[in-house]
Amino acid sequence: MEFQAIAQSLVEAGGFLAAQGWAPATSGNYSARLADGTVAITASGRDKGQLTPDDIMVVDAAGKPLQTGQRSSAETLLHTSLYQAYPALGAVLHTHSIDGVSLSRWLLARGQASLVLTNYELLKAFPGITTHDREVEIPLVANSQDMVALSQGVLDRLAALSMPVGYIIAGHGLYSWGTTVAEARRTTEALEVLVSCALKAALLGPTSV
Numbered sequence: 001m002e003f004q005a006i007a008q009s010l011v012e013a014g015g016f017l018a019a020q021g022w023a024p025a026t027s028g029n030y031s032a033r034l035a036d037g038t039v040a041i042t043a044s045g046r047d048k049g050q051l052t053p054d055d056i057m058v059v060d061a062a063g064k065p066l067q068t069g070q071r072s073s074a075e076t077l078l079h080t081s082l083y084q085a086y087p088a089l090g091a092v093l094h095t096h097s098i099d100g101v102s103l104s105r106w107l108l109a110r111g112q113a114s115l116v117l118t119n120y121e122l123l124k125a126f127p128g129i130t131t132h133d134r135e136v137e138i139p140l141v142a143n144s145q146d147m148v149a150l151s152q153g154v155l156d157r158l159a160a161l162s163m164p165v166g167y168i169i170a171g172h173g174l175y176s177w178g179t180t181v182a183e184a185r186r187t188t189e190a191l192e193v194l195v196s197c198a199l200k201a202a203l204l205g206p207t208s209v
Contacts, residue, residue, distance in 0.1 A: 006032045006040045007056035009181040010091075014042070016185065017095055018049030022192055027096035027173070029073040032181050033083050037061050041079060044071045074147065081151040082177060085158070089177050091184035096173040097192055103199040104170040107140055114139050115168065117194050125190035126165045127183070138191070139167040166191050 010030045017023050017030075028048050031041035039059050042048070046055040058066045061084065063076040079092045107115060115138040123129050123136055139157040144150040150169070158164040165187055166176035176191050178184035 002035055003040060003056075003058065004053065006034065006181065007053040010040065010042065010056055011051040011053060013093060013181055013185045014048040014051040017093065017188065018047075020097075020189075020192070022095040022097040022100075022188075023048035024096060024098075029075055029079070029094050030092070030181075031076075031079040032091040033089065034058070038066065039063075039080055039083060041072050041076060044073050074145075077147040077151045078154065078175065081155060082175075085155050086177075088179055090179045091181040092175060092177045093184045093188045094173060094175050095188060095192060097195070099196040099199045100168060100174045100192065101171055103195055103202070104140055104168045104172070106199070106202065108142065108170040112140065115195070115198060117198065120194055120197065122190050122194055125186055126163075127178070127187075128163055136165060137161055138165070138195075141167060141169055143169050143172045168195075 010032060014030055017028065026045050026047055029042045031039050033039055040056050041059055043055050043057045057070045057072055059072055059076060060066060061080060063080045065072060082092055083089055116135055117123060117138065118135045119132055121132045123132055123134055126136065141153055141157060154167055157167065166174060168174050174191060176184060176188045178187050
């Protein structure tokens with residue numbers, strides 16, 4: 001029963017994120033931790049706007065499928081490493097928005113290692129934040145097909161932050177999370193909107209503020 005409920009919540013999150021244009025083609029992947037420490041995650045190559053519970057599979061804490069014949073995303077380790085590092089996390093969502101990908105490449109080309117968000121009212125959508133007058137740092141990491149190195153690099157960057165809410169892989173997309181799928185969905189939506197605001201502010205220049 002727990003898996004069925006979690007699978008349905010991931011299906012609904014996928015439908016919402018895809019409807020915003022944040023999961024083109026078969027991009028993105030979504031997961032949630034189960035009570036026994038295993039992880040429910042989207043199977044590889046699925047259209048995220050057309051997910052059904054049958055598209056959700058289970059992997060162990062190291063990312064190994066628990067049933068033969070199933071294949072999870074190549075990026076499964078980016079999910080499971082977060083669960084191992086942060087026991088309070090209950091769900092991780094990964095999007096591929098046009099604005100997120102574009103802004104990440106723009107920042108990386110300028111030698112910036114992070115996106116710093118401040119003075120946005122929507123920052124209050126993140127857990128523990130009650131005012132717009134805060135700085136939230138979103139680490140930017142270079143893309144890699146070496147998932148072991150990439151996941152360790154991500155964890156190293158996140159460890160320097162007191163309250164990380166997400167990170168961006170340059171030219172790839174955004175990862176964000178929460179204690180539940182619902183919270184992760186809210187955090188992801190807020191972060192995607194803030195990324196769009198940051199991109200538009202960068203394009204408009206200093207007179208936009």
